[in-house]
Amino acid sequence: MQHFTIATVAEQSTDFRRVLWTGEHSQLVIMTIPPGGEIGEEVHEDIDQILTFVSGVGEALVAGERRAVAAGDLVAVPAGTKHNFVNTGPNPLVLYTVYGPPEHADGAVHHTKEEADAAEESGQDEPPTS
Template sequence: MKGFVQDIKDLAGQNSDFRRVLYTGSGLQLVVMSLKPGEDIGEEVHDDRDQFFLVEKGRGEIWIDGITTEIRRSMGMVVPAGARHNVLNTGGKKLRLVTVYGPPQHADGTVHATREDAESAEESFDGTTTERARAKGTSAGNKTAGKATAGKTTARKTTSRKTTSRKTTAGKASIGKTSADTE
């Protein structure tokens, strides 16, 4: 199957990695993040790309060009290109985020188990999309740092040509791979 069709709420809720790239297109990239209590993403500026955040679980603060705003579940935030920003988990539980970069920021399949892994990594988007990686037979999720684990979602076709999925667990989360990645 081309594209990405999965329950993003479940994927974000199950993710325990600091950063996990789920899908990379030519013009955007879908990522889930998990911040521990007191952890932040690190102050950053993307000169040539916009970034969207959605809070799936938890609470925190976002800082965009000197303005701090409290954030909570279901809140969305857009950081325009060139804006200095940071996200901080101010709650007592993990802050689960979905983020979309346009254009992509990270290499397809990137997984950073911790912020330290992310800071020491040097990979960036190299032009390889998820679809291109699938066509080459390399599955997204292979570029891991730290102790990241990915589960598998298998898909089967029904007689009405609808696709249903059944999640299986390998490690802590069933995230990242679809049957197309393993065929």
């Protein structure tokens, strides 16, 4: 069994992205987006994503719709949907997200968005294959 006090774990991380757990069909990831930062516009063709916000404020851009997000909010992004999340506040935007199936390499830690982007572009951030 894996057990996390997820809000606490997420709040304690300063990493842009950290994979906490990877299963066969889903993956748990925590993210910290710095003030003025963003996840980056993307589409996961075959992956559903659920994001739950722990602290900070931001803006969700999903399928052309904009909505403010804050602690306690959850946003579901169906596979194939263009999306981005932007930190609009003065403090980090902290969240945890569940991908189904996994999207990132098991145990991956990316301290910055630039590091995460480089790992994806180089093929070092590939999810495990069954």
